[in-house]
Amino acid sequence: MTQRVSNIIFNTCFALNCLLLFFAAFENRLVLPAWLQVVGRMHPLFLHFPITLFVLYIFWALFVEKRSRHHDAAGYFGNWLLLFSAFTASLTALMGLFLSRENEYDADALLWHKWAGILVSLISCVWYAYREEIKKFNWLKTPTAILSLVVILIAGHQGAGITHGRDFVFAPMMPEQQPEKVLFEDAQVYAHMVKPILQSKCISCHNTSKAKGKLVMETEEMLLKGGKDGKLWDSTAENYGLLLQRVHLPLESKKHMPPKGKPQLTQQEIQILYGWIKHNADFDIKVIELPEEDTLRQIAHILFNTIESDDYEFAAADEKKIKKLNTTYRVVYPLAAASPALGVEFFSAQAYTPAQLKELLAVKEQVVSLNLNKMPVKDEELKTIGQFSNLRKLNLSFTNITGSTLSELRKLSELKQLSLSGTTVKEHDILSLSSLPGLSHLYIWNTPLQNASIEKLKQSLKGIVVESGYTGDTTILKLPPPILQNEEQVIRKSLVLKLKNYINGVNIHYTLDGTEPDSVKSPKYNDNIVLDSNVTVKAKAFKQGWISSDVMENRFFKAGQQPDSVINVLPPDAQYKGDGAQTLTDLVKGEVNNIRSGKWLGYRSKFETLFVFNSPARLSSVTLSTLIDIGGYIMPPTSIEVWGGDERGKLKLLNRITPKQPLKAQPAYLLPYEVSFKPAEIKYLKVIATPLPKLPVWHPGKGDKGWIFVDEVFIN
Numbered sequence: 001m002t003q004r005v006s007n008i009i010f011n012t013c014f015a016l017n018c019l020l021l022f023f024a025a026f027e028n029r030l031v032l033p034a035w036l037q038v039v040g041r042m043h044p045l046f047l048h049f050p051i052t053l054f055v056l057y058i059f060w061a062l063f064v065e066k067r068s069r070h071h072d073a074a075g076y077f078g079n080w081l082l083l084f085s086a087f088t089a090s091l092t093a094l095m096g097l098f099l100s101r102e103n104e105y106d107a108d109a110l111l112w113h114k115w116a117g118i119l120v121s122l123i124s125c126v127w128y129a130y131r132e133e134i135k136k137f138n139w140l141k142t143p144t145a146i147l148s149l150v151v152i153l154i155a156g157h158q159g160a161g162i163t164h165g166r167d168f169v170f171a172p173m174m175p176e177q178q179p180e181k182v183l184f185e186d187a188q189v190y191a192h193m194v195k196p197i198l199q200s201k202c203i204s205c206h207n208t209s210k211a212k213g214k215l216v217m218e219t220e221e222m223l224l225k226g227g228k229d230g231k232l233w234d235s236t237a238e239n240y241g242l243l244l245q246r247v248h249l250p251l252e253s254k255k256h257m258p259p260k261g262k263p264q265l266t267q268q269e270i271q272i273l274y275g276w277i278k279h280n281a282d283f284d285i286k287v288i289e290l291p292e293e294d295t296l297r298q299i300a301h302i303l304f305n306t307i308e309s310d311d312y313e314f315a316a317a318d319e320k321k322i323k324k325l326n327t328t329y330r331v332v333y334p335l336a337a338a339s340p341a342l343g344v345e346f347f348s349a350q351a352y353t354p355a356q357l358k359e360l361l362a363v364k365e366q367v368v369s370l371n372l373n374k375m376p377v378k379d380e381e382l383k384t385i386g387q388f389s390n391l392r393k394l395n396l397s398f399t400n401i402t403g404s405t406l407s408e409l410r411k412l413s414e415l416k417q418l419s420l421s422g423t424t425v426k427e428h429d430i431l432s433l434s435s436l437p438g439l440s441h442l443y444i445w446n447t448p449l450q451n452a453s454i455e456k457l458k459q460s461l462k463g464i465v466v467e468s469g470y471t472g473d474t475t476i477l478k479l480p481p482p483i484l485q486n487e488e489q490v491i492r493k494s495l496v497l498k499l500k501n502y503i504n505g506v507n508i509h510y511t512l513d514g515t516e517p518d519s520v521k522s523p524k525y526n527d528n529i530v531l532d533s534n535v536t537v538k539a540k541a542f543k544q545g546w547i548s549s550d551v552m553e554n555r556f557f558k559a560g561q562q563p564d565s566v567i568n569v570l571p572p573d574a575q576y577k578g579d580g581a582q583t584l585t586d587l588v589k590g591e592v593n594n595i596r597s598g599k600w601l602g603y604r605s606k607f608e609t610l611f612v613f614n615s616p617a618r619l620s621s622v623t624l625s626t627l628i629d630i631g632g633y634i635m636p637p638t639s640i641e642v643w644g645g646d647e648r649g650k651l652k653l654l655n656r657i658t659p660k661q662p663l664k665a666q667p668a669y670l671l672p673y674e675v676s677f678k679p680a681e682i683k684y685l686k687v688i689a690t691p692l693p694k695l696p697v698w699h700p701g702k703g704d705k706g707w708i709f710v711d712e713v714f715i716n
Helices: 002-025 034-040 048-063 071-100 107-129 131-136 138-164 189-201 220-225 242-247 267-278 295-303 319-325 354-363 379-385 406-411 427-435 451-460 580-585
Strands: 330-334 342-346 367-371 393-395 417-419 441-443 465-467 507-511 535-542 552-558 565-570 601-603 607-628 639-645 652-657 669-690 708-715
Touching: 002 071, 002 107, 034 071, 048 071, 048 107, 048 138, 071 107, 071 131, 107 131, 107 138, 131 138, 189 267, 189 295, 242 267, 267 295, 319 330, 319 354, 330 354, 342 354, 354 367, 354 379, 379 406, 406 427, 427 451, 451 465, 552 607, 552 669, 552 708, 565 580, 580 607, 580 708, 607 639, 652 669, 669 708
Parallel strands: 342 367, 367 393, 393 417, 417 441, 441 465
Antiparallel strands: 330 342, 507 535, 535 552, 565 607, 601 708, 607 669, 607 708, 639 652, 639 669
């Protein structure tokens, strides 16, 4: 009976291999009915069986079978293992051949995988047929086993490449490709914002090896070509075309992209695609060319560092040294809070001396921006400037340089922006800068250079934006804003406000009521200002003869009373669950540009959280600290309700507010909502916030549901 069963299985296996070879020979004429397409699509489910069984048999035959004390039993087990390997291999290979006839796969990419799979099926079948002969000769068994393993590895590697992308199997052994690091000033919308999204979320299914829907997204030409359903975008259409339409379909929809089970696009990524298509899907446009209020540009400010805010690895200069270098006509200041990078500006041509420039060598490693506009700088002083190894921005506009020593700047490997406007530099002097690896912007307005020379420079200086229409009048008499030295944002009991400005003789005026500070009505800052409640601090620097600074703004939150326990009645979204309910009372604020930091709880359904006090507490307000990121679909709640009482099941509505909804896109920001109510003794306090059910018509995701993001709830 056992022999009869094994004969039936082998004969079936032999027949399947004959059928497999026949179909492979006449593959181009093969037309599959729907039920065979279904069989073909089961190939990924079955392919693991022959691989596992065949590899197991190979090691069994090489290392176990001959050494077993129970030789007959071992041979019996090995025969059945090989037979099932051959049968499942032939069946899986036939399924794979059926699957390969679907149009989404590239024939060239399938070639190696298809024939390696067929070869695995044939080798296993032949090995079973001649198993006894092969057992007798080790010189035959070992090469057969090695050949089988090699063919299995090739078939598996090629199959993984088709399914998961090229080099999927060996990817862990290969050097990890780091994304190109660019600054905001150099970023291109497509290359640095759109293309990374397509590579991470789309190309695994839309490549030359596996072109679902006949769509390949690997090159610009292929993106423009589209797929079997037409072009990917149409900036004149109401929904901007197929790509955004598929992205916004419900996750359960068959045509939703990416398909369910694959990594989904984030709201920010959708916003990037929308903004790019809205700008006519321009492959060459730079971020810096977009209008200031453009949403794409605002998102780029989050994604990319600027020269001022870049992550510099060098150490910060000694604060006493910086203070010593600051004079009435020379200002040395940090380019960003907590950054070691320094900016330097000179303000009086009469007071300028080359010695003042040399004095800055004490902080030459930290100087990133140097403004010498309208200073009497001469050619020989470029040798000093060439020692500022981390210099990124250099303004030599309207100085006395002729360009004869411009080659000294070739030492500045980090230099990105150079202004030579209003000088007498010549074409051949400027061409000496072509070797600067990082230079991206060159300003030569109001120079003796003729149009022909300017055009030649634009052609010769590849990758460098040559601006010949620059005004050149870049004298900066505007004060830098005050620096907030308080690291904490949450006031536990009280907090002394610490503000500073590096320019001598500056007066700082501030407000605590949200109004714009001025030098007349607003109080002058001193070291004795104590904060002990929820407050928005705005501060501005003033000095006679200077333009007042921009406003420094920061919100402080009163910690208030801590509940004994916190219960998320309705859980947050699994992607943004932080540390659970404790996230709301840990007194750690979330960042505007990092919603995945673990400091935020994100809700697309209702926010409902219960705060429990073991003993009744006298309470009068609740402050919900939220994030508003319109581009990320994170909107104000439609309502916030506060309920309280002594019994959990008998809570009363204490107050309800209806937050105002924004009317247009704007950069992300933090926004607290304070709900006040009549003071009462409360043991159970419940806060409910309802998300926006439908995004407004002006929003690119109109009709979609909004999110609520909360990092803290302050109870007072």
